[in-house]
Amino acid sequence: MRSKPGVTRRGLLFGSAAALVSACTGRSAPVVAPTSAAPASSPSPLKASITIHRRHSAARGRDVDVVLMTPDGIPSTGLPVCVALHGRGSNARTFMDLGLPAALTAAVRSGTPPFAVVAVDGSHYWMPDGDDDPHRMLTDELPGWLSESGLRPMTGLLGISMGGFGALNLARLRRDVTAVATCSAALFRTWPEARSRHIFASQNDWTAAEPLQHVDELPPRGLGVWCGEEDPFLPANRKLITSAKPEVSRITPGAHTSEYWQGILPEVLRFLGPRLT
Template sequence: MSRRGLLLGATALGGSALLSACGAEKAPLVGPPPVAPPNSPTPLTDAVTVQKMRSAARNREVNLVIIAPDRVSRVGMPVCVALHGRGADARTFLDLGVQDALNKAVAAGLPAFAVAAVDGDNYWVDVGKGDDPQRMLTAELPGWLAQRQLRPPTAMFGISMGGFGALRYAREHKDLKAVAVASAALFLSWPDAKSRKVFADREQWESHEPLLHTGELSASSTGVWCGNADPFARADRKLIKALDPVVAKMTPGEHNDDYWRGIMPEVLQFVGERIS
């Protein structure tokens, strides 16, 4: 893709998903409203690339976004996969301060690593619609990274719906060195999950719901961040209580880009200390 094409792609970046409150209100989550392009598009350099890839697992083209520190060769770099929230796509990570946080981590002495993001949906699981994001992550993404001389994924980071997907992925990939989730969209009950109009039935939801499978997760490699005013705060507190992760941060904040930008340096520091 040309540099002009990349810049145009960056200006099309949308916002994060809006969330309705959990608990008593059971309205489904919706995608983001139309937003104006940023006043100055995210700079795209050789360290940051956006490409379209054909995913057989998802039966569509997806964005593949790779963000690496500046002035460092990407060859042989370890990779943390970043999973976006509902209504967004992989390009959302271009606008959340990821590269700046990577640059500062490297400047502080951490080994360089890359963040790779792809498009997902349906809480990053197979819900019987001929669209299997987990299979894409397992069977296709490592090959796409190898084509770009990057290592297979050894860490996961997920925001909102992506937190659900990252924890689901971690259940099947015990060798991950770090799993970080921010504002993880987890569900305390079947009526709550059903209201999202994603899962076919209760059995399907229960097979995927991270809160029902915390015994399959590694506390020593997991970090959880969530704002106290986040509609998923209650569910994330339950995750923290059940898993006792090595990092558990419930701090002031809501379910929005400002919160995720604010914690990004800490999240990537957590990943960087473990990924190499």
């Protein structure tokens, strides 16, 4: 099922403004997530530092957004990094509209060790598709972009829907990843299920990439799995839970929607923070 996180008019204006600044100046565009006005007696609003870099990806053959999100008031330099992979039909800015920046600030204020979340534009289940190879972008280009931004190497992965597939597939190859969290991971128990998505050129391509076909290669610790009870990918996520035996698994009310992901993000971020060693 194609994930379509909700996009508000406010979010569109916010994202467009950042892109305009970046395009006009040729530099990254620092922006602050909008917050509602709070009464004078209330705690300070949950803000976050958000910087959008426009990078050229040779692996993808196009420019992509790299969105850096950090807790309010905490410099990004030296922070552990969790890379966030979006769902099908979405992009890196989706995580801003889902409220991740404010949720990250709230998690840190509640005692979670601070960390940065970096999202980047991808496609094709984060797998190669002709000359467009988002997987190679993650393995060969993103580490350099993180270093240039003064960030530590990636040690965590967060994936929503298609991004859950990509996060698990990448974690198989990266032993330096110490925490992986998936939300409604778009996994396939059989080739007919996968073939219906028109993503994989052949059964061999799917078998080589499908996380459920390589459960023994997933990190033995630091895995968290979340899925809604009404999600069409629930059977595949149950199989992941049974086979991989994640450190944390949550099957709770909800569907394959932005509302469900917004609801679980606070718990997901609290899971990730302490494990990004």
